[in-house]
Amino acid sequence: MRHARRRIVRRGARLAAVGGLLCGGLMVTHAMASEPSDTSRATGSSAQDAAATGAELVSRLGTSRTAGSWIADDGRPVVAVTDSATAAEVKEAGARPKVVRHSMRDLKSATESLSSAPRVAGTAWAVDYTKNEVVVRADSTVSASDWSRMTKLADGIGDSVRMQRTQGTFTTRLNGAQPIFSTGGRCSAGFNVTNGQSEFILTAGHCGPAGSVWFADNSGSQQVGRTITTAFPGSDFSLVQYDNGKQTTVGANVVAIGGGNGVRITGAGDATVGQRVFRSGSTSGLHDGKVTALNATVNYPEGTVTGLIETTVCAEPGDSGGPLFSEGIALGVTSGGNGDCTTGGTTFFQPVTKALTALGVQLAGQPQASAGGAAQASPAPSAAASQGAAVAPGSAAPGAVEPVGTTGNAETLVSRLTNPRNIGPGLLVIAGSLIALVATRYIRTEQDRKAYRRQYSQSWG
Helix, strand or coil, X not given: CCCCCCCCCCCCCCHHXXXXXXXXXXXXXXXXCCCCCCCCCCCCCHHHHHHHHHHHHHHHHCCCCEEEEEECCCCCEEEEECXXXXXXXXXXXXXXXXXXXXXXXXXXXXXXXXXXXXXXCCEEEEEECCCCEEEEEECCCCCHHHHHHHHHHHHHHCCCEEEEECCCCCEECCCCCCCEEECCEEECCCEEXXXXXXXXXXXXXXXXXXXXXXXXXXXCCCEEEEEEEEECCECXXXXXEECCCCCCCCCCCEEEEECCEEEECCEECCCCCCCEEEEEECCCEEEEEEEEEEEXXXXXXXXXXXXXXXXXXXXCCCCCCCEEEECCEEEEEEEEECCECCCECCEEEEEHHHHHHHHCCEECCCCCCCCCCCCCCCCCCCHHHHCCCCCCCCCCCCCCEEECCCCHHHHHHHHHHCCHHHCCHHHHHCCHHXXXXXXXXXXXXXXXXXXXXXXXXXXCC
């Protein structure tokens, strides 16, 4: 995987690349990422525009004539169609048609057949729009007999299903990371949300059941809040209510990129196949990749989760619940996957819009929805903002780079946790080779930060 080479420093508690640090009511996500290698990729809000064009055509033409849409490498919308007449309509509307054999109705029928079969932990499937097929993956824990049984099922469905063995195991990404801790494990915070009266952290549902108490430190001395609602399995999201019911700071949905600057998250939306996305987590920092499928089903050992976003972004244990975003738009929270950020892998995300609607909340800092109403997706970002024009706090557009500050307890805790003098005694005896590895990763991290700066802020001073 091309972005498997990107690595984040993991010094001490790895808090120099925190993906969702909660302190005194403030959530700050620190991120470093690389400049895209494909210079032809559309900039600004063109990705959102392309996604909207493709989605509108699929909705209008229907599931018997189309088989999904995606964003091509050149930024143009592509719509899979089943006949030449529909292809002509797509072309006339300004999108690129691709004639395929199976309609979305056929592909959905295939996934329904897979879902109705006996559950096999360690398997996952999703519709690959670009190849017009349902891809069924089985990890290393799936036995030969289960693999044989599923292969026979796939053969009975037809050539719309492709079976594929994969490395590693499909697991939820829970253990061994910071910055939020509970008796059930450690996770990353996702986004700050509100119901108009109280404010909460949106994170992964598998991080802990209702009643779980969360702390900003592993000693349990700085309590953040308590999980009040959770959905897992089936879905994978939960709501952690701040202890004081309110954040102590305003505008906390910011993905910080170092140097006192960050990208403000100012809306929520749905992911699109082919879209460039970023994922931040407290174990591995920020990595990027592309959306490869929607409505994915994953059979974790703990249970089945459906409706997930499938991506090529890597993740590791402890990244659970961390934010997935693009162009300043919140897209999802980290659920699980296989692999790691050294070898690469597949990562699945709970869509943010579905979680917000189910919970009756919206992103903090947004115009309030009507009482009792569902959260609304925010408008697509403007081209100027997404290209990284620097703006002042409070006037930020989606994706714009702006100064980011932390105050009070938040600043004190961040300083303490990232201070080299506070590294545990065990790190003092690390072998020279490991120290060299950390130094190398630090250099690469600084390079990635500069590349991210070039990508998102041509006028950033």
